[in-house]
Amino acid sequence: MLRFATRRLALALLVALTVSAISFFLLRLSGDIAIALAGEGARDIDIEAIRAQYGLDRPLLFQYGEWLLQVLGGDLGTSLFFRTSVGALVLDKLPVTLILGISSLLFALLISIPLGVLAAIYRNTWIDRLALSIAVVGQALPNFFFALILVMIFSIGLRWLPVSGSGSWQNFVMPTIALGYYVAPAFMRLVRAGMVEVLSADYIRTARAKGLSRRSVIVKHALRNAVVPVVSLSAVQLGYLLGGSVVIETIFALDGLGFLAYESITQKDFPVTQAVVMLLSVFYVLLTFVGDLVNAWLDPRIRVA
Amino acid sequence: MSGGAILDVRHLKVDLATERGTLHAVRDISFSVEPGRTLCIVGESGCGKSMTSLAIMDLLPKSARRTAETLSFRGEDIGSPKVMGRLRGDRIAMIFQEPMTALNPAYTIGDQLCEAYRHHRKASAREAREKAIALLERVGIASAGDRLGQFPHQLSGGLRQRVMIAMALMCGPSLLIADEPTTALDVTIQAQILRLLAELQEELGIALVLITHDLGIVARIADDVAVMYAGQIVEQGKAGDIFGDPHHPYTRGLIDCIPQPGKTRPGERLGTIANTVPSLVGEMRGCAFRDRCPHARPVCAEDVPERRAGDHMWRCVLEALP
Amino acid sequence: MTESTAFAAVAMPSAGARLRRRVFGHKSLVFGASLLAVIVLVALLAPLIAPYDPYAQNLLARTQPPVWYEAGTWAHPLGTDNLGRDYLSRMIYGARISLVIGFSVMVISGLIGTTMGLLAGYFGGTVDLVVTFLVTTRLAMPVILVALAIVAILGGSLLVVVLVLGFLKWDRFAVVMRSATQQVRSQDYVAAAQAAGASTPRILFGEVLPNVFAQLVVVATLEAASAILLEAALSFLGLGVQPPLPSWGLMISEAKAYMFFSFWLIAIPGTALALLILAINLAGDGLRDIVAPEGRE
Numbered sequence: 016m017l018r019f020a021t022r023r024l025a026l027a028l029l030v031a032l033t034v035s036a037i038s039f040f041l042l043r044l045s046g047d048i049a050i051a052l053a054g055e056g057a058r059d060i061d062i063e064a065i066r067a068q069y070g071l072d073r074p075l076l077f078q079y080g081e082w083l084l085q086v087l088g089g090d091l092g093t094s095l096f097f098r099t100s101v102g103a104l105v106l107d108k109l110p111v112t113l114i115l116g117i118s119s120l121l122f123a124l125l126i127s128i129p130l131g132v133l134a135a136i137y138r139n140t141w142i143d144r145l146a147l148s149i150a151v152v153g154q155a156l157p158n159f160f161f162a163l164i165l166v167m168i169f170s171i172g173l174r175w176l177p178v179s180g181s182g183s184w185q186n187f188v189m190p191t192i193a194l195g196y197y198v199a200p201a202f203m204r205l206v207r208a209g210m211v212e213v214l215s216a217d218y219i220r221t222a223r224a225k226g227l228s229r230r231s232v233i234v235k236h237a238l239r240n241a242v243v244p245v246v247s248l249s250a251v252q253l254g255y256l257l258g259g260s261v262v263i264e265t266i267f268a269l270d271g272l273g274f275l276a277y278e279s280i281t282q283k284d285f286p287v288t289q290a291v292v293m294l295l296s297v298f299y300v301l302l303t304f305v306g307d308l309v310n311a312w313l314d315p316r317i318r319v320a
Numbered sequence: 321m322s323g324g325a326i327l328d329v330r331h332l333k334v335d336l337a338t339e340r341g342t343l344h345a346v347r348d349i350s351f352s353v354e355p356g357r358t359l360c361i362v363g364e365s366g367c368g369k370s371m372t373s374l375a376i377m378d379l380l381p382k383s384a385r386r387t388a389e390t391l392s393f394r395g396e397d398i399g400s401p402k403v404m405g406r407l408r409g410d411r412i413a414m415i416f417q418e419p420m421t422a423l424n425p426a427y428t429i430g431d432q433l434c435e436a437y438r439h440h441r442k443a444s445a446r447e448a449r450e451k452a453i454a455l456l457e458r459v460g461i462a463s464a465g466d467r468l469g470q471f472p473h474q475l476s477g478g479l480r481q482r483v484m485i486a487m488a489l490m491c492g493p494s495l496l497i498a499d500e501p502t503t504a505l506d507v508t509i510q511a512q513i514l515r516l517l518a519e520l521q522e523e524l525g526i527a528l529v530l531i532t533h534d535l536g537i538v539a540r541i542a543d544d545v546a547v548m549y550a551g552q553i554v555e556q557g558k559a560g561d562i563f564g565d566p567h568h569p570y571t572r573g574l575i576d577c578i579p580q581p582g583k584t585r586p587g588e589r590l591g592t593i594a595n596t597v598p599s600l601v602g603e604m605r606g607c608a609f610r611d612r613c614p615h616a617r618p619v620c621a622e623d624v625p626e627r628r629a630g631d632h633m634w635r636c637v638l639e640a641l642p
Numbered sequence: 643m644t645e646s647t648a649f650a651a652v653a654m655p656s657a658g659a660r661l662r663r664r665v666f667g668h669k670s671l672v673f674g675a676s677l678l679a680v681i682v683l684v685a686l687l688a689p690l691i692a693p694y695d696p697y698a699q700n701l702l703a704r705t706q707p708p709v710w711y712e713a714g715t716w717a718h719p720l721g722t723d724n725l726g727r728d729y730l731s732r733m734i735y736g737a738r739i740s741l742v743i744g745f746s747v748m749v750i751s752g753l754i755g756t757t758m759g760l761l762a763g764y765f766g767g768t769v770d771l772v773v774t775f776l777v778t779t780r781l782a783m784p785v786i787l788v789a790l791a792i793v794a795i796l797g798g799s800l801l802v803v804v805l806v807l808g809f810l811k812w813d814r815f816a817v818v819m820r821s822a823t824q825q826v827r828s829q830d831y832v833a834a835a836q837a838a839g840a841s842t843p844r845i846l847f848g849e850v851l852p853n854v855f856a857q858l859v860v861v862a863t864l865e866a867a868s869a870i871l872l873e874a875a876l877s878f879l880g881l882g883v884q885p886p887l888p889s890w891g892l893m894i895s896e897a898k899a900y901m902f903f904s905f906w907l908i909a910i911p912g913t914a915l916a917l918l919i920l921a922i923n924l925a926g927d928g929l930r931d932i933v934a935p936e937g938r939e
Binding site: 026029030031033034037038041042151152154155156157158159160163164166167171251254257258259261262265273276277280281283288291292295296299300 | 919
């Protein structure tokens with residue numbers, strides 16, 4: 016278990032390092048930041064001055080090394096647009112995105128696990144087909160379109176929820192649904208497939224032969240085993256949800272990382288974009304790492320070896 | 321049969337829906353088990369003996385349909401899911417063939433031993449634990465207290481089957497159905513488990529229904545025997561009658577396949593039964609064994625009479641084997 | 643079968659007939675494939691069936707509602723947008739953009755991912771390690787964000803979007819091809835080809851690829867759907883295909899300002915997108931059932 020953990024951790028660190036290099040070079044190579052910084056119509060002399068001020072005239076590899084050291088030291092640079100510390104900016108917006116990511120993951124699990132279990136128990140009946148249809152239609156609906164439908168119904172039609180902002184919990188309802196529904200089908204299929212397999216396992220027959228209640232057989236004996244792969248998928252999907260928050264946060268003007276990233280891209284505020292990309296990648300790597308560990312821990316065959 | 325039967329099965333049929341049509345896995349069988357006795361149901365794989373045990377327990381797969389004129393346990397109608405739901409795992413327990421997969425990998429032995437007892441007896445965790453330890457010791461597991469905290473994958477196949485037996489006995493059932501309980505085990509372990517089952521059966525006075533393909537096991541443990549072939553019971557009776565005076569050519573064929581100490585000389589060929597079991601899909605008329613029977617004749621394609629001599633029953637056009 | 647046999651066997655149909663029956667008996671596959679075929683046909687025949695030039699503005703006929711509204715007319719069955727352009731014609735031409743995106747991204751990412759997966763699965767060892775590492779790294783990068791950033795730098799255009807998505811979305815191809823190749827590689831006919839002295843490229847393209855092709859097709863359809871959705875999202879955010887191209891995602895974005903009074907401006911391209919994705923996914927899922935029937939049960 017420990018050996019497994021250290022190997023996975025080494026891989027995680029290597030991946031994080033690679034992503035940092037990619038995001039750094041991609042953004043540096045793609046255009047002259049000094050020109051972007053100086054703005055349109057700037058004189059050459061101003062551009063030169065900015066280049067020197069930000070250290071942009073030095074070799075790229077050197078700049079990367081310096082940037083990496085700064086990042087490791089907790090300094091993510093200065094926003095070109097807000098003229099403030101990127102670290103502070105990102106930390107300020109992080110909670111909103113974390114809340115959104117976790118609440119939409121919970122929302123997805125809340126609808127997909129019962130649906131998947133029902134579909135498996137009533138396999139090949141209309142319940143199964145209905146659950147599958149919901150999944151298929153759900154996966155076909157673009158999330159920004161679904162978000163606008165929600166706005167149309169709950170904000171414009173019923174006037175129950177605010178269209179945009181991030182002041183209260185009501186601001187999170189529609190973004191949570193719009194972000195979460197899209198990953199639910201994947202969970203549903205996974206739970207269904209897992210339950211179908213587990214329900215035909217010998218130990219389920221044993222549990223039934225013991226005369227346990229149907230609930231106990233399904234929840235304690237079957238779901239416990241079928242839900243194991245859901246954990247690692249949750250980790251992966253949470254990473255996806257944090258990334259997908261760009262679209263949803265922008266639609267609802269929810270003041271989180273995604274919205275910040277979108278603004279930084281349109282304003283060519285590269286240090287901020289870079290920081291968000293890095294942060295999300297590190298999150299993803301950490302989450303899959305934790306997911307693998309939890310998975311291993313959930314399986315006594317690995318835990319108690 | 322007799323009024324004292326603990327389990328009475330009359331005209332049981334099990335049909336399975338398959339892609340190729342309806343498979344008649346169990347075709348109208350009747351038998352009964354008396355308290356404290358051991359009934360062995362013996363037959364080749366696919367003859368419907370496992371389906372019979374699952375049908376009694378109401379644990380058939382969803383694609384299966386069960387019909388029976390009588391399914392009663394001590395006079396209670398266990399054809400009713402409600403009644404069976406109350407008795408299953410409590411008064412009637414079952415042991416399965418695969419000790420490797422029949423235990424849930426996610427829970428400890430202790431948890432799986434105790435849950436049925438706590439469910440049926442509403443017992444406390446401590447009571448259940450004491451009972452579990454006592455039973456594990458009874459089935460021959462050393463340091464039982466430590467075993468409770470272990471997971472199935474940490475136990476050998478033989479140990480797991482002992483755990484399965486202990487699990488089945490937790491609530492003190494009066495009927496135990498064991499479906500090929502030793503098939504998946506090593507030969508030496510098989511003998512130990514079988515001896516254990518026989519001992520427990522005698523000691524606790526349980527009625528035992530043992531499903532097996534191994535006539536050697538039947539010879540050692542059975543009081544009564546039912547020989548199944550292609551979904552039917554072709555011969556049934558006291559063990560002594562079946563082994564001493566078999567009336568069905570199939571039973572005779574099976575017995576000829578067992579090596580007998582003292583009788584079978586080294587190097588001598590054992591009997592074999594030619595061909596294989598016919599498909600159970602579709603309707604059947606006449607004797608199912610006729611394609612493989614050394615005594616087959618045209619009349620075998622017509623309805624087969626059920627013959628009796630006391631407790632002894634067989635289905636054959638012949639009154640006695642030549 | 644002779645008279646004396648106790649049980650009659652049921653005759654089994656031939657393998658070809660069974661496959662045909664499985665394909666045409668698979669309702670969702672038939673539905674998805676037909677719907678997709680209709681959309682492709684509409685896109686191909688766009689110049690013939692579109693009633694108007696999709697770029698022709700008519701400022702006198704702005705935001706006219708579709709025909710099922712009271713104020714709608716058959717002159718513009720799906721109405722007109724805020725610049726008076728015929729919405730039906732724009733929808734028809736928009737299908738072309740989505741399909742071009744889906745197809746091109748699928749080809750580019752498919753080439754990259756399949757090559758990586760084949761090599762990793764076939765050679766194993768260091769090659770496998772490197773590919774696995776690249777896939778993990780790629781998965782760690784948030785696709786939408788990276789795509790947005792690159793499009794912002796390079797400038798939005800159809801070509802840029804296709805290239806960016808093509809170079810970002812090869813991961814699933816690589817993962818599936820890797821494991822499929824690993825399975826095929828252990829088969830006897832590959833060993834036989836190796837023993838016969840066939841060259842590695844010959845084995846890869848002659849023996850391995852044909853045997854993983856079915857799975858490749860399934861991944862390809864699902865990836866095409868995902869690319870179409872991503873393009874729509876990028877264009878919706880203004881960092882994808884640029885106006886005046888009639889990308890469905892862009893049309894939704896342009897209609898956002900009018901959603902209060904003219905929600906149909908959003909609903910029509912949104913529904914079209916959903917139907918296209920539905921068609922591709924149903925076809926892909928159906929293919930998966932046919933290729934690996936045990937996958938669903």
